[in-house]
Amino acid sequence: MTSPILITGGAQRLGLAIAKDLIAQQHEVIITYRTKKPAVDELKALGAVVIQADFATQDGITTLISDVKSQTKTLRAVIHNASDWDQEADTNDYNQLFQKMMQVHANTPYQLNLALQNMLASNDVVSDIIHMTDYVQIKGSKKHIAYAASKAALHNLTLSFSALLAPKVKVKVNSIAPALVMFNDHDSPIYRAKALKKSLLEVCPGPQEAVKAVNYLLSSDYVTGQTLHLDGGRHLK
Numbered sequence: 001m002t003s004p005i006l007i008t009g010g011a012q013r014l015g016l017a018i019a020k021d022l023i024a025q026q027h028e029v030i031i032t033y034r035t036k037k038p039a040v041d042e043l044k045a046l047g048a049v050v051i052q053a054d055f056a057t058q059d060g061i062t063t064l065i066s067d068v069k070s071q072t073k074t075l076r077a078v079i080h081n082a083s084d085w086d087q088e089a090d091t092n093d094y095n096q097l098f099q100k101m102m103q104v105h106a107n108t109p110y111q112l113n114l115a116l117q118n119m120l121a122s123n124d125v126v127s128d129i130i131h132m133t134d135y136v137q138i139k140g141s142k143k144h145i146a147y148a149a150s151k152a153a154l155h156n157l158t159l160s161f162s163a164l165l166a167p168k169v170k171v172k173v174n175s176i177a178p179a180l181v182m183f184n185d186h187d188s189p190i191y192r193a194k195a196l197k198k199s200l201l202e203v204c205p206g207p208q209e210a211v212k213a214v215n216y217l218l219s220s221d222y223v224t225g226q227t228l229h230l231d232g233g234r235h236l237k
C-alpha cells in the first residue's frame, strides 16, 4: 500500500515542481493551494488530490487537517512549502505582518505535524517531514525581519519534531534552506544581477534544485534533524 505525500502551496514554482516530480515517480500526491491557478487543474488531471486551503486563519488549518484525514489514513511525507515572502517596507502594521509570517511559516507546520503524526507513523516504511525554510534562518534579513524570524522558528520545529518522532515512530524531519533558487517574474534586471552576486557560484539554479533536495531526503535512511542548504556558497561570501 502506498501512502500519499502532502505538499502545501503546491500550485506554483518550487511546490509545483516538487509535486510534478513526485507524481512522475508514481507517488500519490495531495497538494494544497490558496489561489486557484491553471496548475491546480493540471495536477488534478495528473491524478493529484487538490485541496484549497488558506492557513491565515485557525479555521483554515483545522479544515485542511480534516480534509487530509478524509483523504487518507496514512502519509509517506508532509512537505511544508506554503509561504509568503513579505517585507516590512510594504506595511506599517508590524503586528499584523509578524502574526501573518508566524502563522503560515510556524504555526501551520506546528499544528499539521502534531495532527498528522500518527498518519506518518502508520506508513509502512520510514516517513518524512520536510520544512522549506530559508538561508536567512541562520543570519536574519534586514528587509524581511518577520519573515526571517518565522523561518528560524520553522527550522527550530525541525529540531523538536525530529527528536519527538524518533526512534519510537520512524519519521525523519529535516529543513531545506534555499537561498536564491528561483526569481520572481517581477524581479528587475538590477535586482537579479545583485542577487546573483551574493553567492559564490553566482547562479540561480531554478526549482529542480529543490526537487533534487527533496528526493535526497526522501531516499535517506539516516538523515534527520538536519538542514540541506541550497545557497550556492553564499554563506562563505
Ligand SMILES: NC(=O)C1=CN([C@@H]2O[C@H](COP(=O)(O)OP(=O)(O)OC[C@H]3O[C@@H](n4cnc5c(N)ncnc54)[C@H](OP(=O)(O)O)[C@@H]3O)[C@@H](O)[C@H]2O)C=CC1
Pocket: 008, 009, 010, 011, 012, 013, 014, 015, 033, 034, 035, 053, 054, 055, 056, 080, 081, 082, 083, 084, 085, 104, 132, 133, 134, 135, 177, 178, 179, 180, 181, 182, 183
Ligand atoms: N524561491 C526561492 O528562491 C526561495 C524559496 N524559499 C522557500 O521555498 C518555498 C517555496 O518557494 P516559492 O516556490 O518561491 O514560494 P511562493 O512564493 O511561490 O509561494 C508558494 C505558495 O505558498 C502559498 N501560500 C502563501 N501563503 C499561504 C497561506 N496563508 N495559506 C496557504 N498557502 C499560502 C502561495 O499561494 P498563492 O498562490 O495564493 O499566493 C503560493 O502558491 C517557500 O517556503 C519559500 O519561503 C526560500 C528561499 C528562496
Ligand SMILES: Nc1nc2c(c(=O)[nH]1)N=C([C@H](O)[C@@H](O)CO)CN2
Pocket: 082, 083, 084, 085, 134, 178, 179, 180, 181, 182, 183, 184, 195
Ligand atoms: N515564499 C517565498 N519565499 C522566498 C522567495 C519567494 O519567491 N517566495 N524568494 C526568496 C529569494 O529568492 C531570496 O532567497 C533571495 O533574494 C526568499 N524567500
